[in-house]
Amino acid sequence: MIITPEVKNVVALNCFPPGCKEAVQRQVDYIRSQSALKNGPKRVLILGASSGFGLASRIAAFGAGADTLGVSFERGPSEDRSGSAGWYNNLYFREIAEEHGLYAKNLVGDAFSVSMREQVLSTIKADFGGKVDLVVYSLATGVRPDPESGNLIRSVIKSVGIPYTGLTLNIEKEQLEAVTLEPATLQEIDNTIKVMGGEDWADWIELLNRHDMLADGFKTVAYSYIGPESTQAIYHKGTLGHAKKDLQYHAEMMHEWLRPLGGDAWVTVCKALVTKASVFIPGLSPYVMALFKVTKAMGLHEGCIEQMYRLFFTHLYALNGPSLDAERMIRMDDWELRDDVQSQVNQLLEKITPDNFKDLVDYQGLRQDFMQLNGFGFDNIDYEKSK
Numbered sequence: 001m002i003i004t005p006e007v008k009n010v011v012a013l014n015c016f017p018p019g020c021k022e023a024v025q026r027q028v029d030y031i032r033s034q035s036a037l038k039n040g041p042k043r044v045l046i047l048g049a050s051s052g053f054g055l056a057s058r059i060a061a062f063g064a065g066a067d068t069l070g071v072s073f074e075r076g077p078s079e080d081r082s083g084s085a086g087w088y089n090n091l092y093f094r095e096i097a098e099e100h101g102l103y104a105k106n107l108v109g110d111a112f113s114v115s116m117r118e119q120v121l122s123t124i125k126a127d128f129g130g131k132v133d134l135v136v137y138s139l140a141t142g143v144r145p146d147p148e149s150g151n152l153i154r155s156v157i158k159s160v161g162i163p164y165t166g167l168t169l170n171i172e173k174e175q176l177e178a179v180t181l182e183p184a185t186l187q188e189i190d191n192t193i194k195v196m197g198g199e200d201w202a203d204w205i206e207l208l209n210r211h212d213m214l215a216d217g218f219k220t221v222a223y224s225y226i227g228p229e230s231t232q233a234i235y236h237k238g239t240l241g242h243a244k245k246d247l248q249y250h251a252e253m254m255h256e257w258l259r260p261l262g263g264d265a266w267v268t269v270c271k272a273l274v275t276k277a278s279v280f281i282p283g284l285s286p287y288v289m290a291l292f293k294v295t296k297a298m299g300l301h302e303g304c305i306e307q308m309y310r311l312f313f314t315h316l317y318a319l320n321g322p323s324l325d326a327e328r329m330i331r332m333d334d335w336e337l338r339d340d341v342q343s344q345v346n347q348l349l350e351k352i353t354p355d356n357f358k359d360l361v362d363y364q365g366l367r368q369d370f371m372q373l374n375g376f377g378f379d380n381i382d383y384e385k386s387k
C-alpha cells in the first residue's frame with residue numbers, strides 16, 4: 001500500500017513517520033555541518049519543541065551539545081490513526097540526541113496548564129541539576145484555557161479596523177482563492193493577545209525564577225513576525241501583530257528584572273517560513289511564495305534550521321551577545337526585509353493571479369515544504385511501506 005498525504009484545505013490530516021525522521025535527520029545533519037558554538041547553552045527548555053522554529057531551536061541547541069527538555073502538544077498513534085508529525089519528530093529527535101550521548105526528554109501536554117508547569121519544574125530539578133540556561137518560547141496555538149476560570153480563550157486571525165481582501169492558497173485544491181478578513185472586535189483582539197501574546201511566556205520565566213532555576217547568564221527568547229508593508233494588514237497591524245507587540249512588552253519587563261540576575265529576554269523577529277502554523281494564516285501564502293522565489297534566486301533563502309543556527313551563532317551565543325534593533329529586538333528577518341528583495345517581491349505580488357501563480361512564484365517550494373513537514377515528498381523515502 002502506498003501512503004499518500006491527506007490534506008484538508010491547509011491542514012495535514014496524516015503523516016509518514018519515516019519521512020518525519022528524515023526531516024529531523026536533515027536538520028541534524030545541517031547543524032553538524034556548521035561550526036560549533038563556543039559557550040553554547042547546556043540545559044535548554046523549549047516550549048513548542050515539536051515542529052517549526054521550536055524544533056529547529058532544539059536541534060541548534062543539540063548542535064551546541066545541550067541537553068534539551070521539549071514541551072509540545074501532539075497526538076500519539078491510536079488504533080485507526082497515525083500520530084501527528086510532531087509526535088514522531090519528538091521521538092526521532094530524542095533517539096538521535098541519545099545516540100550522540102545527549103539527554104532529550106519530551107513532555108506532551110498543554111504548556112499553559114499547571115500540571116505541565118509541575119512536570120517541567122520536577123524534570124529540571126531531577127535531570128538538569130535544578131538550573132536552565134535557555135528557555136525558547138515557540139508556541140503557536142489558537143486556544144488557551146483562561147488561567148483564572150479555566151474557560152477556553154480563542155485567538156482569531158483577523159484584520160484590525162478595516163476588512164482585508166486578498167488571495168490565499170488552498171493546498172488541498174492547489175488553488176488561489178479569494179479571502180476576506182473581517183475586522184476583529186476589541187474582545188477578539190484581547191483574546192488573541194491572551195493566547196499568542198507574552199503573558200504566559202513571562203509567567204513561565206517568573207515561575208522558574210521563583211524556584212531559583214535560572215542559571216547565570218540565563219537567556220530567553222520568543223519568536224515574532226513583523227513582515228513588510230505588503231503583509232501588514234493581515235499580520236503586523238492585525239490581531240496577530242497586536243499579540244506580538246504584547247510579547248515585546250513582556251520582554252521589556254523581563255529585561256528589567258532579569259538583568260540584575262545576569263539574565264536577559266529578547267523577542268526574536270523571524271522570517272516568513274512554511275510551518276503548520278504559518279500556512280494557516282489567511283492571505284499570507286502569496287507573499288511567502290513570492291518571497292521564496294526571490295530569495296532562492298538571490299541565494300538568500302533560509303529554512304527554520306538555517307534561521308535558528310544563525311540566531312544561536314551570530315546572536316545568542318556570539319562573543320559580544322546579540323545585535324539588537326532600536327526596540328531591543330533580534331532581527332532574523334533582516335535578509336527578508338532587504339529593499340532589493342522586497343522590491344522584487346512587490347513586483348511579483350502585483351502580477352499574481354489564480355491562473356499564473358504556479359509558474360510565477362515558488363508554489364512548488366511551498367508545497368514541498370508543507371509535504372515534508374508531514375514526512376511526505378522526500379525522494380529517498382519509499383512510501384510503499386506501511387508504517
Ligand code: NAD
Pocket residue numbers: 047048049050051052053054071072073074086109110111112137138139140141223224225269270271272273274275276277278
Ligand atoms: P508550529 O506549528 O510549527 O509549532 C508550534 C509548536 O507549539 C508545536 O511544537 C506545538 O506542539 C506547540 N504547541 C501548540 N500548542 C501548544 C500547547 N497548548 N501546549 C504545548 N505546546 C503547544 O509553529 P511555528 O511556525 O514554528 O511557530 C512558532 C513561533 O514562531 C510562533 O510564535 C510564531 O508566531 C513564530 N513565527 C513563525 C513564523 C513562520 O513563518 N512560521 C515567522 C515568524 C515567527
Ligand code: NA
Pocket residue numbers: 048049050051052053054055138139140
Ligand atoms: Na515551534
